[in-house]
Amino acid sequence: MGERPKDTRAAGTAAIELVGIAKRFVSKRGTVTAVERVDLTIGEGEFFSLLGPSGCGKTTTLRMIGGFEEPTQGQILLYGNDVVGVPPNRRDVNMVFQSYALFPHMSVFDNVAFGLERKGVQKAEARTRVGEMLDLVQLDGKADRRPKELSGGQQQRVALARALVNRPRALLLDEPLAALDLKLRQAMQLELKRIQREVGITFIFVTHDQNEALTMSDRLVVMNAGRIEQLGAPREVYERPRTRFVAGFIGTSNLLTGTVRSLDGGTAVLDTGADESIVVPGAAEAGAAVGSPLDVTVRPEKIVLSAQRPDAGRCAVRGRVTEVVYLGTSTQYAVTALDGSELLVFLQNAADSDDIANRNDDVWLSWRAEHCLPLGEPLSGASGPVDVTKDPSLVAAS
Secondary structure, eight states: OOOOOOOOGGGTOEEEEEEEEEEEEEETTEEEEEEEEEEEEEETTOEEEEEOOTTSSHHHHHHHHHTSSOOSEEEEEETTEEOTTOOGGGSSEEEEOTTOOOOTTSOHHHHHHHHHHHTTOOHHHHHHHHHHHHHHTTOTTOTTOOGGGSOHHHHHHHHHHHHHTTOOSEEEEESTTTTSOHHHHHHHHHHHHHHHHHHOOEEEEEESOHHHHHHHOSEEEEEETTEEEEEEOHHHHHHSOOBHHHHHHSSOOEEEEEEEEEEETTEEEEEOSTTOBEEETTTGGGTOOTTSEEEEEEOGGGOEEESSOOOTTSEEEEEEEEEEEEOSSEEEEEEEETTSOEEEEEEEOOTTOOOSOOTTOEEEEEEOGGGOEEOBSOSOSTTOOOBTTOOTTTOOOO
């Protein structure tokens, strides 16, 4: 398999850079913008995910990196070299498609060896490299089988081996797990991450599944309507969403709106009702102004539900329980606040715990101020996306 590439992410080596990339499609109905001015730097050896709903531009972005679509404007740099206009077979990247695209009449061995034969690699070397790849993806012993004799997960491994055997500098994966059932998909998430660590090359993974992106990624971008809404490590994007879209798309979030009563430095106090208080650190950075409305979010698992008013210093709102759903490891409470907002609370079930509240009970919901996050506008555009990991070596270009 050759010497494993060194992990140079800490030194900031850029594997792929997108500079002002845009893609517009022209049809009889007019011009459709699929990707709008995306700036992005992906480090060598990263597992990087493009996450978003259908039609957000993530697959188009991946196809532009692979050379299957050409950008309307902008640059695509692969290790510093602009590859715009370079055909896919001359870019040092390989792509794994959602459909796997295996040759049904060929054996597993011949499928994996196909690219090596096209390149004129000698048979002895090809046999060695194919064997190494089949061992890596745990398909040794199945070299003589046809694709139809394999499970979906095994077919996906063959597609991975075929792409990796050419030793590309980056591997592009377009929703490769979408056709698998839930259990197999979860198992393959861990396998993909293991394989990526073994080979040490850059993986760029497209998915609409937030769990896939959170599980596997070193960093990810959340895309919406052709733009980057947020860029960062999975924990940062989940714990600190910057926009209403990201808060709603990644996990479950409670979205609240209040009027800014006061600003003390960067911290706002929202006016939501008598005896209630919501303190929002960092609100000034989201454009908060006294007398203006401000959207905030808090995750359901950060909220404490109680019958009594919480201690001073915690954000607190009152409401009435409208539904209680037992989920095994946790219980979900739906609560309607006094202002009509609908909130969800996830409470972990302890071995000796009873129901904390029942339907139609009046309750208090409270959380720590640092768990209340202000929401601003999408972060891409003229100034470029913001990397919430604040890693200067890998921050997106502006």
